[in-house]
Amino acid sequence: MASGFFISFEGIDGAGKSSHIAPLAEALRAQGHSVTVTREPGGTPLAEKLRAMLLHDEMDALTEALLVFAARRDHLRCVIEPALARGEVVLCDRFTDATFAYQGAGRGFNPEILTMLEQWVQAQPTLPEGHIRQPDITLWFDLPPQVAAARLADARQPDRFEALNQDFFVRVAQGYASRAAQAPNRFVRLDAAQTPEAVWQQLTTALAGRGWLAGAQP
Numbered sequence: 305m306a307s308g309f310f311i312s313f314e315g316i317d318g319a320g321k322s323s324h325i326a327p328l329a330e331a332l333r334a335q336g337h338s339v340t341v342t343r344e345p346g347g348t349p350l351a352e353k354l355r356a357m358l359l360h361d362e363m364d365a366l367t368e369a370l371l372v373f374a375a376r377r378d379h380l381r382c383v384i385e386p387a388l389a390r391g392e393v394v395l396c397d398r399f400t401d402a403t404f405a406y407q408g409a410g411r412g413f414n415p416e417i418l419t420m421l422e423q424w425v426q427a428q429p430t431l432p433e434g435h436i437r438q439p440d441i442t443l444w445f446d447l448p449p450q451v452a453a454a455r456l457a458d459a460r461q462p463d464r465f466e467a468l469n470q471d472f473f474v475r476v477a478q479g480y481a482s483r484a485a486q487a488p489n490r491f492v493r494l495d496a497a498q499t500p501e502a503v504w505q506q507l508t509t510a511l512a513g514r515g516w517l518a519g520a521q522p
């Protein structure tokens with residue numbers, strides 16, 4: 305069976321993830337790859353409904369965690385695993401690191417329960433025993449929360465998360481840092497405070513260093 309490549313994009317709200325996904329998809333396609341671009345929570349009709357609830361309806365942290373993992377299960381089953389089986393590159397705007405950062409570090413929800421849900425939801429029979437589906441690379445857009453807040457200030461009507469205060473995003477940023485420390489080979493830290501061109505340069509250099517995207521232009 306063909307084996308594709310799974311890249312996730314992570315960071316606090318406003319860090320610049322979405323701005324780089326379409327250009328990366330274009331650069332990969334120009335180099336002959338088939339690319340699936342998707343997002344979490346979301347990516348399937350069911351998961352998009354769960355996303356709308358998560359972003360707009362009041363709920364506690366356990367309910368948030370159950371919703372994002374339910375959405376993830378459907379997304380993995382219907383979109384991510386089939387695309388990887390076809391040999392495609394999957395670019396996913398957020399994945400499980402966001403759950404550890406937002407529900408775990410941000411909301412203070414028990415990380416052991418998140419780890420248990422991660423093991424259940426990301427189990428995949430085609431993987432070697434003891435392995436679960438994880439991104440091959442996680443591009444972590446690391447940005448101080450006050451810079452992100454300034455970028456988002458006039459951007460749009462905030463959702464439930466974007467409306468939270470800076471202390472919440474300080475904890476979320478720390479949550480990403482500790483996930484990155486636990487998986488240093490998977491995480492690539494990008495200094496997202498630089499200009500968009502400089503962030504793109506960091507991103508393409510990191511991917512080129514792993515055998516992807518030789519000579520991509522911004």
Ligand SMILES: Nc1ncnc2c1ncn2[C@@H]1O[C@H](COP(=O)(O)OP(=O)(O)OP(=O)(O)O)[C@@H](O)[C@H]1O
Nearest residue numbers: 316317318319320321322323455496498499500503
């Ligand atoms: N390097 C950068 N420097 C300055 N502004 C930037 C940079 N990258 C993105 N922006 C701007 O910051 C805002 C947020 O960017 P973007 O939507 O890409 O972030 P995001 O991480 O996807 O946010 P969210 O998770 O909330 O969707 C946009 O207005 C974008 O144009």
Ligand SMILES: Cc1cn([C@H]2C[C@H](O)[C@@H](COP(=O)(O)O)O2)c(=O)[nH]c1=O
Nearest residue numbers: 317344345372398399402403406407465
């Ligand atoms: C995957 C995931 C996401 N969230 C939060 C993080 C963001 O505030 C929103 C998603 O919107 P965006 O367009 O990607 O910014 O959902 C979360 O709390 N937990 C998760 O697992």
